[in-house]
Amino acid sequence: FRIDRVELRRVRLPLVHRFRTSSHAKRELEHILVTLIDSDGAAGWGEIASPSGPFYCAETVESCWAVARDHLAPMLLRTPWEHPSELPVVRGNWFARAGFDMAAWDLWSRSRGVPLATALGGERAKVEAGVSLGIEPTIDDLVEQVGLRVAEGYRRVKLKIAPGWDVEPVEAVKARYPELGLQVDANGAYPSEEMSIFEQLDERRLLMIEQPYTPRDLLAHAALQKRITTPICLDESIEEIGDLATALHLEAARIVNIKVSRMGGLTRAVRAHDLAVRHGIPVWCGGMHEFGVGRAANVALSALPGFTLPSDVSGSDKYWARDVTTEPVVCRDGWVGVPQRPGLGFDIDPDFVAAHTTRAENFS
Numbered sequence: 326f327r328i329d330r331v332e333l334r335r336v337r338l339p340l341v342h343r344f345r346t347s348s349h350a351k352r353e354l355e356h357i358l359v360t361l362i363d364s365d366g367a368a369g370w371g372e373i374a375s376p377s378g379p380f381y382c383a384e385t386v387e388s389c390w391a392v393a394r395d396h397l398a399p400m401l402l403r404t405p406w407e408h409p410s411e412l413p414v415v416r417g418n419w420f421a422r423a424g425f426d427m428a429a430w431d432l433w434s435r436s437r438g439v440p441l442a443t444a445l446g447g448e449r450a451k452v453e454a455g456v457s458l459g460i461e462p463t464i465d466d467l468v469e470q471v472g473l474r475v476a477e478g479y480r481r482v483k484l485k486i487a488p489g490w491d492v493e494p495v496e497a498v499k500a501r502y503p504e505l506g507l508q509v510d511a512n513g514a515y516p517s518e519e520m521s522i523f524e525q526l527d528e529r530r531l532l533m534i535e536q537p538y539t540p541r542d543l544l545a546h547a548a549l550q551k552r553i554t555t556p557i558c559l560d561e562s563i564e565e566i567g568d569l570a571t572a573l574h575l576e577a578a579r580i581v582n583i584k585v586s587r588m589g590g591l592t593r594a595v596r597a598h599d600l601a602v603r604h605g606i607p608v609w610c611g612g613m614h615e616f617g618v619g620r621a622a623n624v625a626l627s628a629l630p631g632f633t634l635p636s637d638v639s640g641s642d643k644y645w646a647r648d649v650t651t652e653p654v655v656c657r658d659g660w661v662g663v664p665q666r667p668g669l670g671f672d673i674d675p676d677f678v679a680a681h682t683t684r685a686e687n688f689s
């Protein structure tokens with residue numbers, strides 16, 4: 326492939342429901358859509374789903390825009406490739422790279438006439454989806470949110486927790502929905518010495534506890550995993566394949582959340598999947614409130630055999646009144662169908678994208 330033109334668009338959409346994690350709250354999201362146009366005029370789409378501020382990870386929409394504009398786009402314009410794994414690389418900047426990698430996979434799989442899921446090694450026709458619920462003003466608000474999602478058919482719910490919002494909300498949801506699969510995500514909000522909260526949560530039969538401590542403190546996660554029987558799941562800790570190898574060696578987790586954005590794209594997400602599978606570690610696909618483009622990539626990735634736990638690939642309607650794709654991603658009874666069309670399997674809605682674009686730049 327020879328890329329003749331790269332288009333970058335910052336697209337802003339309002340969330341249907343405010344989302345609050347241990348570190349920040351948001352009402353609208355601005356992601357960067359990447360379009361790669363090859364010498365045959367074919368277009369591949371990718372999404373840079375970075376949060377606006379450096380709270381989940383070090384990247385921001387601004388940093389991604391700068392790296393895409395100053396490095397990734399110019400490097401790609403002068404570097405031909407045959408497979409997405411050959412795209413030029415920079416250090417770090419995973420979210421920015423993920424948008425280019427995704428667009429390359431879209432192009433590549435469409436040129437071969439296969440669905441993206443198949444191109445990645447996926448085998449499933451549908452993937453199980455859960456929902457991730459933010460911190461709500463009150464426990465009643467949270468229980469109401471859980472009720473809405475249960476009524477929609479989701480059978481696995483993840484609750485964001487933070488110091489002061491942990492055992493109580495978990496108890497309340499468990500009491501009201503005892504059959505629901507429940508897991509929690511701290512986004513690294515607890516000090517590495519904190520054990521007692523997790524010992525209390527350990528008695529609540531949770532599916533997993535995600536990222537209790539700060540990302541680089543793998544030793545703290547390993548110490549906690551020795552003390553509790555609930556599996557620890559790592560998210561922010563795993564950016565490079567080497568991070569995963571170290572975490573597995575230290576037994577710092579029994580489950581891994583694989584995010585396309587956090588791993589720098591589908592190529593490395595598949596590698597992380599393969600390594601986890603070799604170690605007998607189940608994985609699931611995490612989300613960054615992706616628009617339809619990134620969501621389609623998450624669905625395709627979740628079709629791989631090691632993704633045996635429900636992924637955060639909820640239907641578009643959980644996030645947006647209308648998505649950037651002509652058809653939304655739909656979840657029925659907790660399942661999302663894997664598209665059978667070549668490539669991402671969704672078409673972009675150009676007018677809707679244009680109407681929500683705050684900034685655009687093209688490179689050739």
Ligand code: OSB
Pocket residue numbers: 346381456457510512560611612613614615637638639
């Ligand atoms: O930690 O998984 C996370 C959203 C933004 C930043 C971090 C996380 C999340 C989610 C949302 O949990 C998952 C989704 O529904 O896309």
Ligand code: MG
Pocket residue numbers: 510512535536560561582611
């Ligand atoms: Mg997480």
